[in-house]
Amino acid sequence: MKKYINLKKAIFKNIGYLLDKREVLHSLEEYVSKIKFISDYAVYGVAFPEINLGFQAKNSCLSGSYFLGKIEVLNSIIINSDLRGDELKRAGDVYQKGELEVPLCQDEKLLVQDSLFVDTLVHNCSHDLENLEVLLIKNTISLNWANIHGTSTRFSLILPLATVDLSIVSRSVVGEFSYVQGDLQGEIVEPGTILIKGAEFLFKYRHGDNLKHYVCFAENSLKGEIIDFLEGKREAFKNVFNTIPEEKSIAQGSFASPYAVYKGKVEVGENVLISQKAYLEDVFLGKGANAQENCYIINSYLFGYNVSAHGSKIINTFLEENVFVGFNSYLKAKDKYGLKIGKGSVVMPHTIIDVDKELEIPAGTVVWGIIRGKSDLTENSLSLEEFKKIKGKYSLGNLEFEGDGERFISAFAHRIEHILEANGAFFDGKKGRGHAQNTQKTSFHLLSSYTKGDYKGIMSDINLS
Known part of the structure; x- marks a missing residue:
């Protein structure tokens, strides 16, 4: 050849x-x-x-x-x-x-x-x-x-x-x-x-x-x-591109790619984006939520306006409103909804949360690293308000941070808002079109x-x- x-x-x-x-x-x-x-x-x-x-x-x-x-x-x-x-x-x-x-x-x-x-x-x-x-x-x-x-x-x-x-x-x-x-x-x-x-x-x-x-x-x-x-x-994706499938009928303002995998009961609210190569099994996606490419969401509930960034994996997890799950993160609980993440929290890219016992992460928390239980949160999380107070050099466990914590959190908040907007989460029927509507x-x-x-x-x- x-x-x-x-x-x-x-x-x-x-x-x-x-x-x-x-x-x-x-x-x-x-x-x-x-x-x-x-x-x-x-x-x-x-x-x-x-x-x-x-x-x-x-x-x-x-x-x-x-x-x-x-x-x-x-x-x-x-x-x-x-x-x-x-x-x-x-x-x-x-x-x-x-x-x-x-x-x-x-x-x-x-x-x-x-x-x-x-x-x-x-x-x-x-x-x-x-x-x-x-x-x-x-x-x-x-x-x-x-x-x-x-x-x-x-x-x-x-x-x-x-x-x-x-x-x-x-x-x-x-x-x-x-x-x-x-x-x-x-x-x-x-x-x-x-x-x-x-x-x-x-x-x-x-x-x-x-x-x-x-x-x-x-x-x-x-x-x-x-x-x-x-x-x-x-194996579930083996023949995903071998045909041109029919368009899926879902909630107003939403788009569910015909080149994603759907298993069990998948419920979708308004202005939801499900991209190609996503894998969904027994899930609820509330208004404005998204499942981006290479996401795997299984036995989980996303309340609404949630960002599941490229490659994130969410298993047996309950996400309250406006939770961001970063690139290639791996969230897994042993039992359904055994992991709960509070409103407005940020799961940093490439974070692993893998718990056998129930774990609830408080609202407004930024999380990173590898979390196997509640004790790991001590060195791998801060409230958003505490992070904003960081000025200069700061270390916690394996984390090294230098600079303005408030600027860092503000940049993340701005980006999350942009992602939701770009995906059409705020579409009102006339204004705010994004990927969910344009595709x-x-x-x-x-x-x-x-x-x-x-x-x-x-x-x-x-x-x-």
């Missing part, structure tokens, strides 16, 4: 200098060569004029993947991944950073070039002031259940369950189950690191050895409770790859405009 071999060599040539940085990478080329394409199909969604239209693919594999918005894929392998361009900027938009305002002359596009994605989500728009009209991902390897959110990446490796968020990442390695918000240049982020860099604050937390129970590499294999959970649900009339194009011969798994060149 000539093109496939050339593509694979090109990827490794461009990031080869990284291969001796992490022992696990020594088997990566073998890993790539053994990938089995679970689907010969991909899907491109059309929601024009609400969402920019345009899709080009050349010399690429797009197996089992979902595309929406203005996207270009060149010389890349995209497997079981989601490239979602419904928040790309448009011509005439003004990007503002501080006092600087930059108008866009043309519609932004998402460009993926010479890269490999496996089970990866790409979403949002560029924050690179030098290239605001292209969210560029080039010479990048991104592995199982990673998130690339509003981040331009070049010559970088993003390991499983890692998230890069609203950043620029260049010539860097982001370790498994790490979360980074802030630019990286030639850095290695160790596994289980949560790093948020702002102009007025720095939040840094590193998971301890107990993370290995949930996510780790052992004998060049990805293992752990979270991995077992995800692999156990993979209701999406039509889908089913894209098929070659199924036999030297080009098996590769799509023919595609240009939709």
Whole structure:
């Protein structure tokens, strides 16, 4: 398969200098060569004029993947991944950073070039002031259940369950189950690191050895409770993109993707967004709540205006109103509603709460780290009001914070409000349209790859405009 071999060599040539940085990478080329394409199909969604239209693919594999918005894929392998361009900027938009305002002359596009994605989500728009009209991902390897959110990446490796968020990442390695918000240049982020860099604050937390129970590499294999959970649900998505299903009829102002998985009793209120690749089983989603890509919500109750960020897992949990659950978090109780999280609380990205006994987290609490019981909250949580009082350097357990706590909490509150607004949570029938409303009339194009011969798994060149 000539093109496939050339593509694979090109990827490794461009990031080869990284291969001796992490022992696990020594088997990566073998890993790539053994990938089995679970689907010969991909899907491109059309929601024009609400969402920019345009899709080009050349010399690429797009197996089992979902595309929406203005996207270009060149010389890349995209497997079981989601490239979602419904928040790309448009011509005439003004990007503002501080006092600087930059108008866009043309519609932004998402460009993926010479890269490999496996089970990866790409979403949002560029924050690179030098290239605001292209969210560029080039010479990048991104592995199982990673998130690339509003981040331009070049010559970088993003390991499983890692998230890069609203950043620029260049010539860097982001370790498994790490979360980074802030630019990286030639850095290695160790596994289980949560790093948020702002102009007025720095939040840094590193998971301890107990993370290995949930996510780790052992004998060049990805293992752990979270991995077992995800692999156990993979079969449910096996044929999700092999057909164009009928539109689902749900509450007013809501959208439930036909490419999500629904099991048992799923109740949905108004202005709810359920994205593709979400998994819902016996759940209630109240008004304005959302279940974003790669979310798993099981035997749980979301009261309303809840954000379940990309990759979050919520099992046997009761969320009161306006609770934020961050990227790739893992919330699990032994019994139904055995975990209750109070109104207005923030579960930081890549947090693990795994309890056998009932646990209630008070309203207005920010939580991080690994919580196995009530005693763990002492070093892994603060009330929002207490966090706001932090000035200068502060440490608690494995957390190191420096800067203005009030600015940090304010930035989170502003972002949560923006997410709800962007998803259409506040739609009143006329004003406040968001993703839940704008994607209701999406039509889908089913894209098929070659199924036999030297080009098996590769799509023919595609240009939709």
